[in-house]
Amino acid sequence: MHRQAFSHFTSSDSISIRDFSMASCFKLVQNPEKGRILVADRDIPTSQLILEEPPCALGPQVDVDKLVCLSCFIEIDGRFQCSLCSIPMCSKECASDSIHQTLECQVFGKMGLILENYKPLMRCVFTLRLISTLRTTRDPNLKMLINDLMDHNSIRKLDVSSWDHFQKSVTNFILDNLGLTKFTSREEINRLIGIMRTNGIQTKSRNGHTQLVLLYPQMAILSHSCICNARCVKKLSTFNHIEIYAQQHIPKGEEITIQYTSLMNSTRSRRQNIKQSWCFDCHCPRCCDPSELGSELGTLHCPECNDTEGYLRLIHPLAYDSDYGCHKCQSMMSQKTVIELENDLESSLNKLIHLRGQKYVEALLHQAELTKRSNHFHPNHYLQMRLQSELISHLGNIPGYFYFELSDEMVRLKRDLCLHFIEVFSKVDPGFSDWRGTTQYELANTEATLAQRSFDSGTIPLKEFQTKLEAIITLNQEAVSVLEVEDEESHAFEIGLRARKNVRDLKDIVRFSEFL
Known part of the structure; x- marks a missing residue:
């Protein structure tokens, strides 16, 4: 990248x-x-x-601290080993995997390498595979693409602790412990580590057991x-x-x-992450605007103003040490104080993660009320939006809070959360995005529930009910168009399938209602 x-x-x-x-x-x-x-x-x-x-290479992240199968990446005990290279795998099937056999298996098998402890090898797999790809590929464009990627090592060397960590975990292990000095060099290994850190994509393995890094x-x-x-x-x-x-x-x-980076973040934390991970300063329109294009995702309430119209924003959004200033009363708040307030709320949200089901939703609703009373944060602040996102995904979808168990007031609350979420993030992430698809699906369900209740109670006539259903069908169709490209095993794709079923069911209801 x-x-x-x-x-x-x-x-x-x-x-x-x-x-x-x-x-x-x-x-x-x-x-x-x-x-x-x-x-x-x-x-x-x-x-x-x-x-x-x-991907041209993939493997466990360098901080992995367990023995994993190098094909499916589940944790293993090491009892089964590949018959060609003696590297522990989970099964004969995985040991026959083409990626394993054409990359590290070739190196270990030809050199007769056998280790007492294979766990440290896990940290080097990505680098070894990238080296092997460069040696074995017959595609000159692929080799050129990899070689022309930047590593930013001149900058990364300034972080002595991190640089030493990679030297010990990867470079020294490959050269000294594995003895692959004829296969590669310190310069090449360090360069490929830099390429990995600058350009690699981090994700969980398909089974969710292991954090991986992949290069495209x-x-x-x-x-x-x-x-x-x-x-x-x-x-x-x-x-x-x-x-x-x-x-x-x-x-x-x-x-x-x-x-x-993650969409749900403020300019200050987002730019710092970009600087640390990719070694550049972002000057995009969102980063240049103190209000983040009107989304206010990093905005706080001004404690000096007596009303709710005073807001604290970064004074100089492109300065990493910028303090916050109120556009109304000109008062200021130090960046340190803002970080402390945000860390306190983030810590409170993280403490809820261990809760499940009904208790989790109750805790979210309680935290939302506490955050509102504290009046520290703008309603659009990214931590507020993170809290709203959790409520959107849980209300209506878990025991104790299924739609038939929710009051009209609670259903309207979820609808308002969905509308607010779409309004805010459309300003910084417009278009064909996965969050839009999932949120529109949830919004459609709230609208369907309220429309059905209003029609059943006689509050709205048939014609208005049908009009509402047509609008809800459109919401679901838009969700389908966004989510149908997602991975077929992902939760987002599953939501897309549910939205597609909603379209079919709602069209049947509209057709049936013509006979009422």
């Missing part, structure tokens, strides 16, 4: 993006200010697939923007492929961008 302000590719001009399999709608160009970027080669409509790519060299070309026009979809069930879709209409000549 590369910086917003400068490409993570080197200055080599030898790569032709036209050689890529999905290159019909984009091209690689040299921007005088940013370096290499991907731009639309024609108008790209919303939801179109732009790029599909398998084509996707790594895409620039970051905190208000992007493209969306990444991880397909763990289809051999860890990744797909890039147009999140909104992308005109010909416009740069294609994705988000590297």
Whole structure:
């Protein structure tokens, strides 16, 4: 992945993006200010697939502290070993996996390497596989793509503690413990570690047992923007492929961008994360605006103002040490104080994670009331939105809080939360996004519940009931169009299937109601 302000590719001009399999709608160009970027080669409509790519390397994250199968990545006890290389695997089937057999199995098998303890090897698997890919691939474009990725090691070396950790866990282990000095070099290992840290995608394994890092060299070309026009979809069930879709209409000549960070964060914490992880300073429109494009996701209430109209925002949003200032009374609050307030609320939210079911919802509702009374945060603050997101996903969907058990007031509360969530995040993440699909599905369910209750009680006539159902069908159809591209084993895809069923059922109700 590369910086917003400068490409993570080197200055080599030898790569032709036209050689890529999905290159019909984009091209690689040299921007005088940013370096290499991907731009639309024609108008790209919303939801179109732009790029599909398998990983060129994957493995456990470097901080893994357990023995895992290098094919399915479940935790193992080490009793079963691959007959060709003696590396512990979970089964004969996984030991026969093509990725394992063509990469680390070849190295260990040919060199006759046998270890007393294989657990430290887990931290090196990604790097070893990337080295093996570079040695064995017959695709010159793939090799060129990997070699031209930036590592930012000149910056990373300044963090001595982190640099030493990778030296000990990966570099020294490969060279000294494994003795692979003829296979690779310290310089190459450190460079590939830097490429991994700068360009790798972190995710859980398909079974959820292990945190993985994967490298997609084509996707790594895409620039970051905190208000992007493209969306990444991880397909763990289809051999860890990744797909890039147009999140909104992308005109010909416009740069294609994705988000590297979580949407639900403030400018201060988001920019610090970008700086630490990808070594660049984001200057996107969202980061430059103290109100974050009117979303107010990092805004607090001013304690000096007597009404609710005084808000504290970053005075200089592009300065990492900026304090907060009130636009109304000009009073200030130190960044340290803001961080303390946010840490307190985040700590309170994290303490609720161990709760389940009805107790969790009750605790969320209680915390929402406490946060409202404290009057520290703007209603749109990202921690408030995190709390609302949890309520949206649980109200109506768990025992004790199923829709038939909710009062009209509680159903309307969930509806209002959905509408508020869509309103806020549409300002910073417009278009064909997964959160929109899941939230519209939840909104449709609240509207359906309220419409049915109003019709059953005689509050609304048949014609109005039918009109409401048509609008609810549209909400579900939009959710389906967003979520049908998700991984087939994901929760988001399952919600898309439910939305599709809702469409069928609601259309039947509309047809049946014609006879009433």
